Amino acid sequence: MTEIQVVRNVLEANDQLANDIRSEAQKYGFLLINIMSSPGSGKTTLLEKLIPELQKRGVKVAVIAGDITTSADSTRIARLNLPVVQINTDLFGGDCHLGAEVILPALHKFELKDLDLVIIENVGNLVCPAEFDTGADLNLVVISVTEGEDKPLKYPLMFRVCNNAIINKIDLLPYLKFNVDLLAENIGKINPQMDIFKCSGLTGKGLTEVVEKLCFKINQKNSA
Amino acid sequence: MTEIQVVRNVLEANDQLANDIRSEAQKYGFLLINIMSSPGSGKTTLLEKLIPELQKRGVKVAVIAGDITTSADSTRIARLNLPVVQINTDLFGGDCHLGAEVILPALHKFELKDLDLVIIENVGNLVCPAEFDTGADLNLVVISVTEGEDKPLKYPLMFRVCNNAIINKIDLLPYLKFNVDLLAENIGKINPQMDIFKCSGLTGKGLTEVVEKLCFKINQKNSA
Numbered sequence: 001m002t003e004i005q006v007v008r009n010v011l012e013a014n015d016q017l018a019n020d021i022r023s024e025a026q027k028y029g030f031l032l033i034n035i036m037s038s039p040g041s042g043k044t045t046l047l048e049k050l051i052p053e054l055q056k057r058g059v060k061v062a063v064i065a066g067d068i069t070t071s072a073d074s075t076r077i078a079r080l081n082l083p084v085v086q087i088n089t090d091l092f093g094g095d096c097h098l099g100a101e102v103i104l105p106a107l108h109k110f111e112l113k114d115l116d117l118v119i120i121e122n123v124g125n126l127v128c129p130a131e132f133d134t135g136a137d138l139n140l141v142v143i144s145v146t147e148g149e150d151k152p153l154k155y156p157l158m159f160r161v162c163n164n165a166i167i168n169k170i171d172l173l174p175y176l177k178f179n180v181d182l183l184a185e186n187i188g189k190i191n192p193q194m195d196i197f198k199c200s201g202l203t204g205k206g207l208t209e210v211v212e213k214l215c216f217k218i219n220q221k222n223s224a
Numbered sequence: 225m226t227e228i229q230v231v232r233n234v235l236e237a238n239d240q241l242a243n244d245i246r247s248e249a250q251k252y253g254f255l256l257i258n259i260m261s262s263p264g265s266g267k268t269t270l271l272e273k274l275i276p277e278l279q280k281r282g283v284k285v286a287v288i289a290g291d292i293t294t295s296a297d298s299t300r301i302a303r304l305n306l307p308v309v310q311i312n313t314d315l316f317g318g319d320c321h322l323g324a325e326v327i328l329p330a331l332h333k334f335e336l337k338d339l340d341l342v343i344i345e346n347v348g349n350l351v352c353p354a355e356f357d358t359g360a361d362l363n364l365v366v367i368s369v370t371e372g373e374d375k376p377l378k379y380p381l382m383f384r385v386c387n388n389a390i391i392n393k394i395d396l397l398p399y400l401k402f403n404v405d406l407l408a409e410n411i412g413k414i415n416p417q418m419d420i421f422k423c424s425g426l427t428g429k430g431l432t433e434v435v436e437k438l439c440f441k442i443n444q445k446n447s448a
Binding site for chain 2: 176
């Protein structure tokens with residue numbers, strides 16, 4: 001019983017801080033998105049293509065990059081000329097996710113009033129990050145076409161907490177026995193309301209729709 | 225402090241049960257291997273190719289398949305005519321790993337005296353399973369060539385607790401900008417003693433060496 005109580009306390013503390021993050025996003029008028037996926041599904045490469053397209057449209061972006069260790073991702077993202085904070089969870093015991101307790105102080109390193117969009121690139125893990133509310137307006141899962149059509153069924157919580165899915169690496173489809181429609185169908189079984197985007201982070205294919213959705217959400221938030 | 229104490233208790237309880245598993249493996253003379261990876265790195269497809277090769281050499285194999293939910297993997301493995309136990313961790317709160325407390329009772333569903341090799345196919349997660357000793361003689365990490373060369377550096381604990389690595393999906397190399405040597409070099413930075421195998425679960429390429437290593441370890445254990 002003690003263990004269950006502690007877990008509950010951790011999640012309750014997280015939820016409280018996630019609410020604080022929501023208040024900050026409301027106060028300063030930026031959209032907060034939380035991108036989650038397995039390791040190696042191509043989150044950083046996607047962002048390298050996506051962010052310049054957003055910047056071209058005048059969107060002021062910042063990124064919080066989470067990893068257990070290394071600053072490889074933030075180094076790549078920083079080349080896009082935008083504010084980046086790297087969170088290394090090995091300072092917090094090698095955590096397998098970003099909790100609200102590390103995101104809130106990371107947000108405070110930015111000039112929040114100058115931003116339209118803050119992107120959280122979560123730790124690569126299709127399980128644990130789904131359990132922790134980050135206060136994001138929008139949860140996005142990236143799944144690549146090399147990962148198998150069954151993943152939504154096997155990791156349902158992730159696909160339940162996300163309202164947007166990017167099926168990534170579609171440039172590899174000619175070389176794989178992979179049924180994209182079956183993957184989309186399996187996503188729909190877990191979450192019928194999911195917005196699904198088919199993209200290639202490498203070639204940029206399919207990203208225009210993602211950019212348009214993000215711009216729509218940013219405008220919606222600004223006019224709220 | 226309470227939280228830290230509880231985590232310590234959980235890990236200590238796990239270690240005790242992992243020792244019990246080691247005693248069982250010693251008593252009945254089977255080799256226990258624990259296969260870990262990201263979701264979608266191709267563990268099940270690898271096993272579908274690997275197990276028949278082992279069976280041809282007279283190795284009596286059983287599999288414990290871990291997933292949060294679904295019995296997709298165990299259904300595929302069961303077609304190979306061998307004993308399979310599926311563990312669904314959603315019965316235990318959606319656990320992101322297999323702990324010794326679920327593996328020990330799973331082992332007891334087999335006729336252990338008839339087995340040479342028990343394979344644990346862990347939950348797809350490159351983080352948490354590395355933290356829990358399963359009592360296995362051999363920890364094996366699978367990483368596919370679609371996941372990026374940097375993963376050993378970003379998920380070092382997994383590459384530290386494993387003494388064997390399969391670089392999988394090498395059949396896709398012609399279609400990727402991927403440097404296998406750099407991946408192997410990064411694995412070596414984290415764990416210089418790692419045995420590295422380059423394989424394709426789809427074509428079967430490179431699996432002979434894995435089969436030979438496993439047969440060597442099984443013989444070693446039998447003659448101990």
